Amino acid sequence: MDNYEKNYLSKRPENLCRMCGLCCRVATTTTPYKKLKEMAAAGDKGAIDFLSVFEPYPSIDAARNVSAETVDNVIKNLKEDGNYYEEDMTFYKCKYLGDDNLCQRYNNRLLLCKHFPASPWAIVPPGCGYEGWLFMKREETKQKIRKVKEELLELQLLKKKAFSPDIQLKISAVEKKMLNTIDIHKKHGSENW
Numbered sequence: 001m002d003n004y005e006k007n008y009l010s011k012r013p014e015n016l017c018r019m020c021g022l023c024c025r026v027a028t029t030t031t032p033y034k035k036l037k038e039m040a041a042a043g044d045k046g047a048i049d050f051l052s053v054f055e056p057y058p059s060i061d062a063a064r065n066v067s068a069e070t071v072d073n074v075i076k077n078l079k080e081d082g083n084y085y086e087e088d089m090t091f092y093k094c095k096y097l098g099d100d101n102l103c104q105r106y107n108n109r110l111l112l113c114k115h116f117p118a119s120p121w122a123i124v125p126p127g128c129g130y131e132g133w134l135f136m137k138r139e140e141t142k143q144k145i146r147k148v149k150e151e152l153l154e155l156q157l158l159k160k161k162a163f164s165p166d167i168q169l170k171i172s173a174v175e176k177k178m179l180n181t182i183d184i185h186k187k188h189g190s191e192n193w
Contacts, residue, residue, distance in 0.1 A: 008137065009115055016129035021101030023116060023125060024094035026063050026070040027054055032088035049110045054092035063091030070125040077123045081189065121188050142193045145185055149193070152178045 029036065031047070033056055039047035057063040064071045071091060078084035096104045103109055116122065117130050120137035124130050152175065159171045182190050 008120065009118065012117075013133065016133060018127070018129040019101050020125065020128070021097055022067055022070050023128065024097040024101075024103070026067045026074075026125070027092045027094065028074055028090065028123075029092075030083065033090040046112070049112055053094055053096065053110060053113065055095055057091045057093060060086070060089060060091060063093075066093070067125065073126050074123050083187075138188075141185065142190075145182055145190050145193050148178050148181050152182075 029050065031039070036047045036051060040051050057066075060071060074091075075084055075089070078089075094103075096109075098104050103113070112118070117124055117134060120134050120141055122130075122134060124134065155171060155175055155178065159168065159175065163171070184190075185193075
């Protein structure tokens with residue numbers, strides 16, 4: 001977990017969940033199921049944990065029968081981001097969610113469950129209590145990236161001035177950090193913010 005994720009999780013409110021159970025009944029991941037199984041076989045803890053909790057639906061339509069609105073929301077969001085590949089899409093259901101929408105192993109649940117939604121870009125079911133808060137966090141992040149881009153332009157102009165090689169190296173190091181900050185969010189479209 002990087003510093004960005006730790007900072008996000010430390011500020012995430014715990015009391016927004018409406019206990020509808022949809023995030024557990026119809027879950028997905030950006031990693032294809034086949035790749036998750038390979039990662040688990042190779043000892044990847046995240047993949048092992050995910051597959052120990054979630055089992056795949058046999059098809060997208062089977063997941064749609066549970067919550068068409070949730071499935072369609074995920075697909076719509078992934079298509080908008082240019083990240084939707086139907087052949088790689090698998091929806092899952094939690095093995096431990098009871099009919100009352102309560103986790104049957106809540107006190108012993110894994111971190112992946114405790115931390116959901118673990119990113120401002122998590123796609124939650126429509127009407128989820130986290131929906132508005134996630135939108136706000138995405139917008140805050142976009143604003144921070146815009147500010148970094150403005151500062152980067154100023155730094156690049158400054159870099160053109162005649163400074164000693166030592167100062168040029170320091171400017172380049174700062175520039176590299178700023179570009180890395182932007183690049184961390186590239187999969188979410190930071191190049192367009």
